[in-house]
Amino acid sequence: MFFNSIDFAIFLPIVFILYWFVTNKNLKLQNFLIVVASYIFYGWWDWRFLSLILFSTIVDYSIGRMLLTEEKQTKRKVLLWTSILVNLGFLGFFKYYNFFLDNFITAFSFFGSEIKANSLNIILPVGISFYTFQTLSYTIDVYKKNLEPTKDFIAFSAFVSFFPQLVAGPIERAKHLLPQFYKFRKFDYALAVDGMRQILWGLFKKVVIADNCAEYANQIFNNSADMNGSTLVLGALFFTFQIYGDFSGYSDIAIGTSRLFGFDLMKNFNFPYFSRDIAEFWRRWHISLSTWFRDYLYIPLGGSRGGTWMKVRNTFIIFIVSGFWHGANWTFIVWGALNAIYFLPLMLTKNNRNNMDIVAKGKNFPNIREFSAILLTFSLTVFAWIFFRANNINHALSYISEIFSSSLFTLPKFDGIGSALIIIFIVGIFVLVEWKGRAGEFAIAQLGLNWKRPIRYLMYYIIIIAIFWFGGKEQQFIYFQF
Known part of the structure; x- marks a missing residue:
C-alpha cells in the first residue's frame, strides 16, 4: 500500500476513526489496533511475508525476556548472537543470496574452474532492511542493559510493525519509540x-x-x-x-x-x-540509518579513538557496509567507498564537525x-x-x-x-x-x-x-x- 495511493487515502481515515473513537479508552486495544492495521498495511503487498515480521517479533521478544533473567555473560552473548544471526540471516538470504552466489561463481572462473549452481527467484520482502535493523536495536540495547526488556508482547509487536515507518523508516530505536506504546495517548489537535x-x-x-x-x-x-x-x-x-x-x-x-x-x-x-561538507551531509541525510551505524557498528569498532589506520579502516567499513545495506550490487559498494574517500580528509584533519x-x-x-x-x-x-x-x-x-x-x-x-x-x-x-x-x-x-x-x-x-x-x-x- 503506497502513501500516495487511493488505497491509503481510504485506509488511513478508517484506522484514525477506530483509533480515536472506538479504542481510545483502552491502551492495549489501541496498540492491538495498530498491530492489526500494520499487518493489513504490509500484507497489502504480499501477505506471505507477514510470517517474517511475526517470526522476527517472537524471536526478539523472547530473547529480550531471557536476557532479563540471564546473568552469565557467555549465555547472554549466545542469546544476542542468536538474535543477530536470525535477523541478518533472513536479510542475507532474501537480499544477498544471488549476489554472493554469482560473485562466488565468477571468482572461481578466474582460476579455470566452473561451478554449476542455480540462482533462486527470490522476491525481496518490502522494507526488510528497515524492520530488521529496528528489532536489532532492541536486542542490542537490552543486552547492553541500556533498555529494560518489555513484558508487553502487543506493544512490542506494534513497535516492530508500526505501519507509518514500517517499510522505509525512519529506523526507530527501541529506547525512543517502544516506551510511547506504554503511555495512554490523548488526541492533540495541534x-x-x-x-x-x-x-x-x-x-x-x-x-x-x-x-x-x-x-x-x-x-x-x-x-x-x-x-x-x-x-x-x-x-x-x-x-x-x-x-x-x-x-x-x-x-x-x-x-x-x-x-x-x-x-x-x-x-x-x-x-x-x-x-x-560531506560530514555535514551525512549528519543531515537518512539520519536514522547514519546514527544506527554510528552507534551499533562504528563506535563498537573503536570509532575514531585509535590511530590513523584504525580511523581509516573504521570509516571505510561503515560507509561500505552502508552502501551494501542499500542493495546487492557493486554500484552501492562503490558509492559507499566514494563517500568514505570524501569523508576521510575531514576526519583526519579533525574538521568533520566544523x-x-x-x-x-x-x-x-x-x-x-x-x-x-x-x-x-x-x-x-x-x-x-x-x-x-x-x-x-x-x-x-x-x-x-x-x-x-x-x-x-x-x-x-x-x-x-x-x-x-x-x-x-x-x-x-x-x-x-x-x-x-x-x-x-x-x-x-x-x-x-x-x-x-x-x-x-x-x-x-x-x-x-x-x-x-x-x-x-x-x-x-x-x-x-x-
Whole structure:
C-alpha cells in the first residue's frame, strides 16, 4: 500500500476513526489496533511475508525476556548472537543470496574452474532492511542493559510493525519509540494539524518533485549511450532531486502520519543539500540509518579513538557496509567507498564537525564561502549518485566518461525536453522554499509560522493544486527495494 495511493487515502481515515473513537479508552486495544492495521498495511503487498515480521517479533521478544533473567555473560552473548544471526540471516538470504552466489561463481572462473549452481527467484520482502535493523536495536540495547526488556508482547509487536515507518523508516530505536506504546495517548489537535502539514509537504515532494524527476532520470539513464555529456549531467541532477524528494517525502509522510496517532518519530532528513561538507551531509541525510551505524557498528569498532589506520579502516567499513545495506550490487559498494574517500580528509584533519549549525543562520543568503562550500559538496554528492543509480559499474563508468567529454559543452537533447523545463522551474521553486524553511522541522512549517492565516491557507491550497495539476506518473518509492 503506497502513501500516495487511493488505497491509503481510504485506509488511513478508517484506522484514525477506530483509533480515536472506538479504542481510545483502552491502551492495549489501541496498540492491538495498530498491530492489526500494520499487518493489513504490509500484507497489502504480499501477505506471505507477514510470517517474517511475526517470526522476527517472537524471536526478539523472547530473547529480550531471557536476557532479563540471564546473568552469565557467555549465555547472554549466545542469546544476542542468536538474535543477530536470525535477523541478518533472513536479510542475507532474501537480499544477498544471488549476489554472493554469482560473485562466488565468477571468482572461481578466474582460476579455470566452473561451478554449476542455480540462482533462486527470490522476491525481496518490502522494507526488510528497515524492520530488521529496528528489532536489532532492541536486542542490542537490552543486552547492553541500556533498555529494560518489555513484558508487553502487543506493544512490542506494534513497535516492530508500526505501519507509518514500517517499510522505509525512519529506523526507530527501541529506547525512543517502544516506551510511547506504554503511555495512554490523548488526541492533540495541534499535533495532528502539524502532522497533516508534514504529510502535505511529503506528498508534494514525492508526487510533484520525485515522480516527475524520475521520468526524465529514467529516460536519460536507460538511454545514456545515446546521450551527450550535458544531457547526462541533467540526468544525474534529475536523479539527485528524485531520490531526495522520494525518500525525504516518505519520511515526512511517515512522521506526519505518526503524529495523527500521537507518536513522535525521529527526524530523518535535515535539508542535506545545503550541507557545507560531506560530514555535514551525512549528519543531515537518512539520519536514522547514519546514527544506527554510528552507534551499533562504528563506535563498537573503536570509532575514531585509535590511530590513523584504525580511523581509516573504521570509516571505510561503515560507509561500505552502508552502501551494501542499500542493495546487492557493486554500484552501492562503490558509492559507499566514494563517500568514505570524501569523508576521510575531514576526519583526519579533525574538521568533520566544523559545520554543526544552520547554514547562513539568520540571513537570507549565504556568503561566498558558504555558497562555494555548498556547491562543492552538492557536486560531489551528485557525482556519487551516478554510481547509486547506474545498473552496474560499467554503466556508471561509461556514463561518467561521456560527461567528461567534449559533448559536455553541447546543448542537452532528449525527448520531452520542453516539458522538462517546467519541472526544472518547479524544482527551482522547491529549492527556494526549502532554503527559506531550513530552520524548521520541515520547510512549510517554518514558512507559515509568522504568516497570517489567510496567507498560510493560500499556501496550502497552492500545494494541493500543484499535487493534482503537476503530479507525475506514479512511481514506486525508491527505498522500498531496500
